Amino acid sequence: MRSIIEYLKEIVFGVWSLMQGMKVTGSYFFRPSTIVTQKYPDNRKELVMYERFKGEVVMPHNEKNEHKCTGCGICELNCPNGTIEIISKTIVTEDGKKKKAIDKHIYRLGMCTFCALCVKTCPSNALAFSQGFEHAVFNRALLIKTLNKPGSQLMKGVE
Amino acid sequence: MPFDIYNFTSFTQWIDSSLHNAMSPFWTALTEMVIIGVLVLMFYAVVGLFLVYAERKVCAFMQNRLGPNRVGPFGIFQTIADLVKLLFVELIPIKNADGFLFNLAPFIVIIAGFMAIAAIPFANGLHAIDMNIGVLYVIAVSSMGVIGVLLAGWSSNNKYSLIGAMRSGAQIISYELSVGLALITIVILAGSMQLSVIVEAQRDGWFIFKGHIPAFIAFIIFLISSTAETNRGPFDLAEAESELTAGYHTEYSGIKFAFFFLAEYMNMFIVASIAATIFLGGWMPFHVGPWVGFNHIMDFIPPFVWYIGKTFFVIFLMMWFKWTFPRLRIDQLLTLEWKYLLPINLVNVLIMAFLVLMGWHF
C-alpha cells in the first residue's frame, strides 16, 4: 500500500514540477513586452554604442586637417600582433630644421585584437577608438587602412 | 438541426452522383482519387508550412524573441522562402549508402502521413473515407512512419543515424501501446470505432467532459504518448540534436530533408486532430447542456473552424511541452512508458469499462 502511495506521490510531484516549468515559458509567451530582440539593421539610427566601445583605431583630425601623431613608433612597438606599421619621412620645418614626421600610419584592422595598448601608450594621445563596428568589406585589402588623412599635418604645439 | 447548414454530406454526394452519371464506375473512382489526392497534397503543404511558421513564432515568444520577422509582414513568408531554398539545395550523394532505401525512406514517412489524413473528418461529411474501423486504421497507419525512420537510419551509413533510428524504433513500438489504449478508453465510451459516429456521439458534450476523470486521464496519456510517437521534444531522442547531431536524418539534404521535416509537422497535425476528434468533439461546437441560446450561437461557427481551433489548441500544447522540458534519456523514456503510462492506462480502461457498464457517464 505504501509503495502505491509513493508511486502516486511521485507522479503528482513530477507533474507539478513540470507545470512549474510550463508556467515560466507560458508567462513569457503571454507577455510579448518582455521580448529583448533588437531588429538590428532597421534600428541603426537609434543604435548608440557606448563611448568607450573599441570599434576600430582611428586618428582624430581637427578641422584644419591636423593630427597629433609625431611618428615616434611607440604604438608600433607596443602592438602585440604587428597591426600597426609607421612609415616616416623627413620634412623641413618653417624655421629650416629637418624633422622626422609621419608619412603613413598603417593600421591592419584584420589583425587587430583591440587590446588598446596603442591608444593607451601613445604619448601625444594621437590615437583613439571609434565606435563604428560594421567592418565587413568585400576585399581583404580594404582592411588595411591608413589612419592619417592625405595632406594632413602635425598639430601645432605637439612634440 | 441548425448546424446542418454546414453539412457537406449532400455536397460530396452530389459530386459523387454527378460523376457516376458521366462516367463508368472505374473512372469515377479514379477521378475521385485524383481529386482527393490533389486536395490532400495541397492541404498537406499548406498546413506543413503554416505549422513550421507557427512553431517558430511560438517558441520565439516563449524564449523572449521575435522569431522570423524579415520576409513579409511578421515573417509569414519565411517558411516559403525556406522551402524554395530547400528545393534548390544540392542532394548530396552519400558514399556507401544503400541508395534505394535511402531514397525510399522519405516517401514512406510522407505516405504514412497521407494515409492517416484520409480518415479524419474535417467537418460534417467532409472526409475521404468513413471506415467503420476508423480508429484502428488511424493507429495502424500512423505507426507506419517508423519504417521510414528505420530505413533512413539504416541506409544512411552513419553511426549517429543508426542510433537515432534504433531509438526511434524502440520508442514508437512502446508508445504505440499507450496511444492505442488511450483511444480504446474512448472507444469503449463511444461504443464504436467509426470516427463519424464518435464525433456524432459528442453532440451533447465532448468526451473529455462526458467521460469523467478516466477520459481526462486518457487525454493526458494520449497527449504524452502521441508526442513521443511523433518524435517531438521532450521525446525527440531519435534526432536528439545535442547527442546525435540530427539523428536519423543527419545525412539527408535538400528536398528529401524537407520531406522529413514536413512529415514531422504533419504527424503532429495528425495526432492533434485525432486528439481533437476523439476527445474534444472534432468539428462539434461547444455545447453546454441546457443553455439553448448559447448553444445556438456556437452552432453558427462553422464546424471546420471548430475542428481547426481544437487541433491547434492541442498543437500549441505540444509545442509548449517541447519548448519547456529537457529531453529524457532512452531508458527513462521506456521506463515512463512501461512503468507509468501503461499501468495507469490499463487501470483507466478498466474504470472506464466499469463506468460504461453501470451507465454512470453523462
Added chain:
Amino acid sequence: MEEKVKNITTEEQQEYVINMGPQHPSTHGVLRLVVSLKGETVKSVQPHIGYIHRGIEKMCESITYPQVIHLTDRMDYLSAHINNEAVCLAVEKALEVEISDRIKVIRTLMSELTRIQSHQLWWASFGMDLGGLTCFFYGLRDREKILDIFEETCGSRMIVSYNCPGGVMYDLHPDFAKKVKEFIRYFRKILPEYNQLLTGNVIFHERSKGIGNLSLEDAISFGITGPSGRASGFSCDVRKHEPYSAYDRVTFKEILYTQGDTYHRYVARIEEMWESMNIIEQLIDNIPEGPFAVKMKPVIKLPEGEYYQRVETARGELGVYVISDGNKNPYRVKFRSPNFVNLSVLNHIAKGFKIADLVAIGGSLDLVIPDIDR
C-alpha cells in the same frame, strides 16, 4: 553463410566507435571525443584535442608582459577578466608593487561579474545539452545585461583586456554602480525562474542525479577544481584559501557538496551565482577612492626568478607560472588551465553511463575548449 555468422560474432566483440566532434553541437567547440559504445553505454571516452591550439605559451615567450594579457583573454574567453587578473597579479607580485584598494575592489567586482556571466552561459548551454532549448535563450538574455556593463566600462564585451600590470585600463564608468545594482535586483528575481524551469524539473532530476559520480579522492587526484571539484567536497576555492585582490574583506560561503554527481555540480554553480551576487553587494556601495592604476615603468622587466600566481576562475584554479630571466619577455610562461585538467577526468566518470549522460557530464564539467588547447 558460415563466414557471415563468424563475422557477426567478432563484430559483437568489437566496439561501436563514434566520433563526437570536432563539429558537434554538444562539445561546445572543437573538442573531439572518440567514444566506444556498447549499445548506448559508454565504454571509454578518449578526448582528442588541439584543434584550436594556438601556441599561446610559445607566443608569450616573444612578447612583453603587458602584451601577454591580451592573449590570456583568448584562453578561457568566458572568464577573460580573471585570466587577465592572474597575469597582472603575478607581475605585480614579482615587482612588489603595492596597488591601491580601489584597484583591488574594481578587480574583485569585475571578477565576480565575470563569474556570474560565465555561469549564466554555462546554464544556458547545459540546458541545451539536456534538450531544453529555452534555457539557452534565457541564459543569454540575462548574460547580455552583464556584457552591457562590461562594454560601458571596459570597451568590449567578452575579451575585455581590462586589467593591466599595476591596475586597470580605465576608471569605472560613472554609471557602473547604478547599473550593477540594477542588474542584481533584476537577477535576484530571475534566478528562481531558472530553478523553476530546470532545477526543479523532474526530468532534469532523472537526467542528472547519480550521473557521473566523482569521489573526493579522485577529485583531488585528478586535480578537479572549481565548482566541479567542490561538488565532490574538494575545498579548493582559491578565493578562500589564498585570498587575492579584495576577497579577504568580503564574507562569502564556499559551496561544498559531497555527492559529486552531475546534479550537484549543477547546483554548486547555481549557488555560486548567489554567492557572487552577495560579494558584489558587499563591495558595490563603498568602492574606495583613489587612482585606478599605479604608474608603471614603460618597459616592465621582471627580476630573475620564478613566480606562481593562482586565481579562481569560473571553472577552477588557474595557475600562471612565470619564469623570468630578467628580460622584458618572459622566459617561460605556463598556464595551468582548469579546463585542461577537468577534461582529463571525463573518461573516468563517464564510463558505464549512457551516451546521453556523456553529454550531460561534459556539460556539467563546463569545458571551454580554447582554454584546453591554449
Added chain:
Amino acid sequence: MDKIQLGDFLISLDKDLEIKEGKQFTEVSVPPEKLYSLARMLREREEVQFDFLYCLSGVDYGQDLGVVYHLRSTVYDHSVVLKTRTSDREKPQLDSVSDIWKTADFQEREVFDLLGIKFTNHPDLRRLFLDSTWGFPLRKDYADDINIVTK
C-alpha cells in the same frame, strides 16, 4: 607544516636533496632517477601528504630539459615544488608520476607533446595537441619558418 619544518623533513628523507627556499615555495631539485621514489614518499608519508599535483610544467632551460611539479597538500595546506632536469636533449626520459597523481596523465602528455620529454611507465603517451610530424615547439631551438613570423 611551515617552510622550515618542511625543509627539515625533506632533508630527513634524503640528505642529497638540493633544497632552496624561494619567495613562495620550498623548491627541491631532485635528480631524475630519484624523482619517482621521492614523489611516492611525498604522497604517502602521513606527515606531509602531498595529494594534489596542481601544476606540472615542462621547461627548456637552454642546456637541460626539466619538469617542475607544484605539489600541495589538501590536508595541511602546504606546498612544495619539485624540480628535475635531464641534460639529454636527444632522448630525454623521466619517470612518470601518473600512477601517484592521476592528473599527471594528461599533463605529462602535454609536456611530451610540447617538449619531447618521454615519460617511462606512462599508460598512454601520445601527442596531445599536435600531430607526430611536428617538432617540439616549446624547446628554445625550435624553428619553424612558415608559422613563426618575426619582424
